[in-house]
Amino acid sequence: MPLTPDQLSEIAQQRGTPRQTLRATAPGMEAHLYLAHPVLDHGFVRVIDYMGDDSAIVQAARVSYGAGTKHVQNDEGLIRYLMRHWHSTPFEMCEVKLHVKLPVFVARQWIRHRTANVNEISGRYSILDREFYIPAPEHLAAQSVVNNQGRGEVLAGEEAARVLDLLKSDANRAYDHYEGMLSQDGQQGLARELARMNLPANIYTQWYWKVDLHNLFHFLRLRADAHAQYEIRVYAEAIAACVKDWVPLAYAAFEDYRMGGVTLSAKAIAVLKRRLAGETVTQETSGMSKGEWREFEGVWG
């Protein structure tokens, strides 16, 4: 349970003081504000603030396209049109700010998305908490034998127990020594900016992360994808659930065109057309490499 009584009481207070505003509001998102959606064993995602809603996307698009958008009769159609044609700027008109608690090795993947604003807790200023990500047994997977960057089967009993024991004991020993090096009890005490180097990559960190909806969709497409590492995917899924309540029309378009869509190469188009014309195409006659063909068959059979 990642939240202290103090934190729960702070959230209750934040949710207990509604204010008046003239800005656009998204009722579905108001329901999420400040609440901690648990992720992994100690992590969470909280919506701290948001700007705009589905109508804000439409409003920005109509500024751009003016009279040209009049014939699209409804907001849903326009939003789907924008998504289909990669008109990304209207989606940038919505913004969200999250408070996230996450393991450092997840944070290191996440931060590669550069078009966002971040304030992370600093190990130079602060002493980090003793909280480490330890995988649940069902997520303790072996190296994939087919994919260099993926996971295979779940580890069997004794090996799993050994791994869990190592992860736990190493993390706790490292933290004991971190505290010991920092201590000013009978010694000078090592600088925080140095002591932190002893901490493993499964320690939890926290940050505020602010991003526009277009870039958030890009993040979700890559990180909620089946090829993403499980430990970042669950964060992406928790965020996606909030986005769905925030901008339901945009999210539906995103699901149809991005999450559920595929990109076909010119070669793949040609193969599909031959198939539609009744021809049987094999990898050898497709012009694709074996890897491409395997991925192609993964979708089309």
Next chain:
Amino acid sequence: MPLTPDQLSEIAQQRGTPRQTLRATAPGMEAHLYLAHPVLDHGFVRVIDYMGDDSAIVQAARVSYGAGTKHVQNDEGLIRYLMRHWHSTPFEMCEVKLHVKLPVFVARQWIRHRTANVNEISGRYSILDREFYIPAPEHLAAQSVVNNQGRGEVLAGEEAARVLDLLKSDANRAYDHYEGMLSQDGQQGLARELARMNLPANIYTQWYWKVDLHNLFHFLRLRADAHAQYEIRVYAEAIAACVKDWVPLAYAAFEDYRMGGVTLSAKAIAVLKRRLAGETVTQETSGMSKGEWREFEGVWG
């Protein structure tokens, strides 16, 4: 007068429908929402949405610096500390969305600030309005004789009248021909994306512009500066007046450290130290070029 009765009625409606929210609100900014602040002869700036307030900056900083910020007793002191030390990320946690109507030659300067989101009316889709910026007589200035990029004295009577007449008649003729080329009355009508090339740079355009507070401060520092062209400076000033009401503590720090501050080179520091020690320093003994010395004397006498 840049607003039509329809627009005024839309603004009144937007301001007449308060909603409840659990988000942070900035009362000083609520007072600006949707209102059109007039700029130049047909332009305006309107605040369409905002995220965060002074407290949001402090909140983000305290996530980063944690216990390390506890000794700074108040928000104002912390915000000034952040501004003084170029800790820019907490300021990025605030965001604002503006609706701006502005001449194209101003838009061309403005768009060079890349870290922002923009949706501009498109001359491919829409027929632009017959509205041109014509300088007021007191802003019709001669080329500066000392500054390659600046203005000198205000033009005298007859020359001023001639210039105003040329600007007005050329703009109107160009627009007449734009309409004439577009017309499908007895002819095919030229494509909008082509006809627009006949329009001069003082025609008005519109956009939604969304930016975080750190990047907005950077914009204001450059564009509200005395060296900026008058026609963009008045937009920067109109925005600055809104920002002052939105985040008064951050704005005060910005005024003290950025707008009112100066950057000294190592050479300039050395000269000031010699002066403080009672020495008389001249350009020749300063190590500065004539240009640098002139700028240095402009501040220090």
Next chain:
Amino acid sequence: MPLTPDQLSEIAQQRGTPRQTLRATAPGMEAHLYLAHPVLDHGFVRVIDYMGDDSAIVQAARVSYGAGTKHVQNDEGLIRYLMRHWHSTPFEMCEVKLHVKLPVFVARQWIRHRTANVNEISGRYSILDREFYIPAPEHLAAQSVVNNQGRGEVLAGEEAARVLDLLKSDANRAYDHYEGMLSQDGQQGLARELARMNLPANIYTQWYWKVDLHNLFHFLRLRADAHAQYEIRVYAEAIAACVKDWVPLAYAAFEDYRMGGVTLSAKAIAVLKRRLAGETVTQETSGMSKGEWREFEGVWG
């Protein structure tokens, strides 16, 4: 002919002084360096500098994926894999700097690509040249009757002549008055930063534009596309021809996966699968809107 004898001689000199370097070189790109590829009536694209080649992409990818990339036997296969899976960062390791001369209305579209570096000639400092884009007769098109942002048929004789005459005479008159307002002959002379507002959007400007290969591909995908306005498309095509000689493997992958590829929505995938199974699907039974169906049929018949 957009180049003066002085410019031609400068180019000859630049091309006549080879130097030694230890950096990666791309012979195909060396052949383009400094040469002006003509675009439109007075514009050009010149390659001024470049960094990296196909091998630089591979090299960066192998740093990321290390031993994981060993099994991909050749550079071409790895580059295709990266492109297919949207692994964009290795493509960012190549960079190109161009000198471009282009009409202002094209520059205004172009600049919307924010992830690039730009230095444009400034109308505050400099007096612009008397050069305007006047469409060739075969590109003088009527407004499309089916597409709000497109072109239809080429204008017929008399209307075309009238349009060309208007474009030419308005541009020249505007420039005459620009010169007249600037003149300090018997008058003060209007400031350059003001006088330029009289110039139409078909006047030529120039800039240095520097961009990484990933963002350049994104630019080319949008601007070399059939839906892009002709006047920017020809610039994209001129650049694409250089890129093809610079990084032939990456360009071939880009052509296959991006320029020649399509993105299918989840709905479109479902329809194609039904078709492959022998079913006849109509718009009514497809779940798509009329607009989507029309676009779908445009590809699949």
Next chain:
Amino acid sequence: MPLTPDQLSEIAQQRGTPRQTLRATAPGMEAHLYLAHPVLDHGFVRVIDYMGDDSAIVQAARVSYGAGTKHVQNDEGLIRYLMRHWHSTPFEMCEVKLHVKLPVFVARQWIRHRTANVNEISGRYSILDREFYIPAPEHLAAQSVVNNQGRGEVLAGEEAARVLDLLKSDANRAYDHYEGMLSQDGQQGLARELARMNLPANIYTQWYWKVDLHNLFHFLRLRADAHAQYEIRVYAEAIAACVKDWVPLAYAAFEDYRMGGVTLSAKAIAVLKRRLAGETVTQETSGMSKGEWREFEGVWG
């Protein structure tokens, strides 16, 4: 010694094969190409590629300012003018690509500079090497008693020995267990993407990092600063030494205006003017907070 014989031989080969190019070259930078400049105990910085030189900055500026720059007689004066007036875009016309080996906790600070391109070795694909940063005794510092984010005195003998022993033994044990969990010898072997979470923040990683000169200067200003953590400062200093040889004029301007310069607030300007007029100003009469006054006195006495 961070390089293997294989790596040394690869570098020798890269440096042994000069090529011809028509591009601008910087002899000072050619001398650095591919060489590994050692940093910390196992790290390095290598220049892999570069684009442009001092002349490229001047060239881009002259495109922007055209005739307006003619009166600045020489390149040095123009470059200093650009730096002094924060005209940053000409500096963006130079680009550099580095190969860096660095501890993870340094990489985590470094990556916060978002306007750069990065390819980092991936712990999902590759097995990381057993190399950890262990501070030299003279850099094993206690927590500062005046600065929440800084270091104080060097640790005394026995405490220092204990800390070094903990850092070494924890790192090696963590790596032993990392290898043990990965091993497929008699067990399935944990996925690499999971096993890496056991590794501490002082393990070394590697990346290719590509950045333009303007953003690199910004990085150097913050990270070569006395307030930066020592372990990133030494990287900044190693890079700065290369930049000085690459673009000597730009680097000299950077040293004078940025590294050696200070920013004064409006309040600080007022205090200095009172001092110059002979007045004695104290913190109480300065209008500054105690913190500001301490920093002010740090520069001005």
